[in-house]
Amino acid sequence: MATEHKISATGREAAGKGASRRLRRAASIPAIVYGGSAAPQSVQLDHEKTWLASQNEWFYSSILDMELDGKVQKVLLRDIQRHPYKQIIMHLDFQRVDENQALRAKVPLHFLNQDKSPAGKTADIVVTHELNEVEVSCLPKDLPEFIEIDLADLAIGAIVHLSDLKLPKGVELPELKLGKEHDVAVVIAKHGRVETEEAAAPEAAEVPAAKVSKKEEK
Template identity: 65%
Template sequence: MAITHEIKVQRREDEGKGASRRLRHAGEVPAVVYGGDLKPVSIKLSHNDVWLASQHEWFYASILELSLNGEIQKVLLRDMQRHPFKQQIMHLDFQRVNENEAIRTAVPLHFINEDASPAGKAADVVITHELNEVTVTCLPGNLPEFIEVDLGSLALGDIVHLSQIKLPEGVEIPELALGADHDVAVVVAKHGRVEAEPAGDEDSAAAPAPKADE
C-alpha cells in the first residue's frame, strides 16, 4: 500500500515573476497544483520544508498530501526547477491524483543482496546498474515508494532484464507491453579484467636501425 507524506502549503494570490521573486526572498517556494476536475491553484511552501523533503527519495515517487488549512489534496510531484548554482528550489508543479484512476510515474529501484551474490563476492566481476528507476502504472493506493531487485543469486555473465523484476500487486511496467525489444537490461554482471593491449610489432622494434652509408 502506498505511503503518503503531508506537506503544509498556503494559497498565494499574487502571481508573476515579481511576486515569485518576493516569495523566494522571503524563504518560500512558489508552486502550482493542477489536474483532476478542479482548476489550477497557485500555492506557496516553506523553502526549508521543501528542501528537507527534497533530500528524500519519497518526495519524487510517492503520493504527497498537500495540506491547505486542513484540506488535503493528494498529488504527485511532476516538475521541480532548481537554481543553476545555488541550493535553492525555484518552483514546483504538482498533479492531483484520483484514487480510482491509474497513474504513470517513475519509481526508484533498490538493489539488495548484491554483495552476498556470487558475482558480488568475485574480485574480477563488475556489476553495473543499467537502470536506477522504472516507470510503472498503478492505482495511487498501490504506488510503492521503491521496488526491490534481489541480486542474491547473480553470477558472472548474468543479465537481469526488466521482465524479471518482481512487482508489487497491482503494479505494471507499461514498457513491457511494447514488445521484446523493450525488455531492456537492468543489471549486468561481467568480467572486469581488462585484457593487456597488444604489444607493438616486435620484429620492427627489435630490428637494428639501418646503418648510415659509409
C-alpha cells in the same frame, strides 16, 4: 499500502517572475497544482520544510497529502526546478491524483544482497546497475515507494531484465507492453578483466607498427 507523507502549502494570487522572486526572498517556494476537475492553482510552500522533505526518496515517488488552505488533496510531484549552484528550490509542479484512475510514475530501485551473491563475491566481476528507476503504471493506492531487487543469487555473467522484476500487486511496467526489444537489462554481472584486455589491445597493436616504420627509415 504506501506510507502517508504530508506537506503544507498556501494559496497565492500574485503571479509572474517578480512575485516569484519576492517569494524566494521571503524563504518560500512558488509552485503550481494542476490536474483533475479543478483549475490549476498557484501555491507557495515553506522552503526550509520542503527542502528537508526533498532530501527523502519518497518526496519524488510517493503520493503526497498536501494540506492546502485547510483542505487535504493528494498530489504527485511532477517537476522540480533547482538553482544552478545554490541549495535553493526555485519552483515545483504538483499533479492532483484521482484515486480511481491509473497513473504513471517513476519509482526508484533498491538493490539487495549484491555482496552476498556469487557474482558479488568474485574479485574480477563487475556488477553494473543499468537502471536506477523504472516507470510503473498503477492505481494511486498501489504506488510503491520503491521496488526491491534481490541479487543474492546473481551468477557470473547473469543479466537481470525488466521482466525479471518482482512487482507488487496491481503494478505494471508499461515499457514491457511495447515489445521484447524493450525488455532492457537492469543489472549485468560481467568480467572486468575483459574490458581491460580490450582497452589494451589497440595500444599493443601500435608497437609493431612503430618498429616497422623505424626499419623502413633505415
